[in-house]
């Protein structure tokens with residue numbers, strides 16, 4: 362039996378380990394676009410702020426993979442899935458076959474149209490590489506604009522302010538996907554950020570970005586306000602990374618559509634984590650349950666079910682941001 366798992370986030374690692382647990386003889390291969398070893402994505406703001414060293418970033422879930430004979434191959438971005446031939450083509454020109462495939466490719470932040478005309482002005486905060494770039498550029502900057510709703514916007518603003526930058530947080534409002542953090546918590550944390558000197562610009566979009574001199578940018582909000590900065594950090598919601606499934610016959614909505622066993626409409630292809638739109642049997646609806654713990658839970662279940670587990674996924678709200686990785690948000694923003 363050969364299990365091929367796409368992605369190296371928490372869903373992928375949990376799935377690989379639970380498939381191995383039930384199927385000791387199988388070949389289990391994780392193929393990921395990342396070059397870095399699996400890491401703690403929720404702690405990226407702490408790398409930007411300097412509160413955490415790079416050496417502390419390894420995902421503890423992944424430390425026993427070699428002992429479990431689970432291979433991780435990096436630098437492999439899935440480009441196309443041929444479901445009829447049980448084969449995945451990668452952007453490095455290679456191909457891998459499988460008996461069972463798990464799509465655990467997570468999400469990627471949305472880029473607002475208004476930023477597309479000023480490519481040098483912004484950086485994302487989504488991957489380890491992004492966080493290193495943001496930190497490096499922030500150390501040479503004095504003023505930054507953070508764009509993004511809710512938790513991710515708050516965390517990016519907090520981290521940049523921590524290293525002494527002037528920060529303006531443009532918060533467009535409620536995230537359109539996933540569960541937003543509670544209004545009370547957001548209001549409290551926003552006040553804490555204000556208290557630390559972060560300028561909060563709420564309920565508006567970035568309408569335009571003008572390159573002033575190749576180092577300074579003028580951010581124009583939909584409300585007509587103009588903010589000068591040397592860097593824009595895009596901390597927007599993450600949309601599922603599933604473009605490579607086009608033409609495969611695997612059905613997708615906003616994410617890969619899976620049933621309560623995390624199985625797609627193609628019986629030997631499963632999906633888990635932030636890329637999956639999971640059927641919630643209690644609410645009788647499909648939804649994406651973003652979040653680190655949710656990804657681990659889904660990954661474990663998908664791995665078991667690929668190996669014949671037959672278990673039903675039951676969502677509970679704590680799987681989302683109710684239980685944050687690390688310390689709770691108000692404690693972080695207030696520290």
Ligand SMILES: Cc1cc2nc3c(=O)[nH]c(=O)nc-3n(C[C@H](O)[C@H](O)[C@H](O)COP(=O)(O)OP(=O)(O)OC[C@H]3O[C@@H](n4cnc5c(N)ncnc54)[C@H](O)[C@@H]3O)c2cc1C
Pocket residue numbers: 367368369370371372373392393394395402403404405406437438439440465466467468486487488513516602605633634635636651652653654656681682684685686
């Ligand atoms: C800055 C930040 C802070 C966060 N903080 C928290 C928090 O405090 N609490 C919380 O619960 N959640 C937090 N999250 C969200 C959390 O990180 C995600 O919910 C979680 O990582 C989802 O896990 P996953 O395994 O589904 O996907 P991911 O962790 O996104 O992993 C997907 C992997 O697939 C790879 N990949 C993508 N496309 C391909 C492809 N075509 N081929 C091969 N590989 C591919 C990606 O490079 C990535 O390594 C945060 C996210 C960010 C960006």
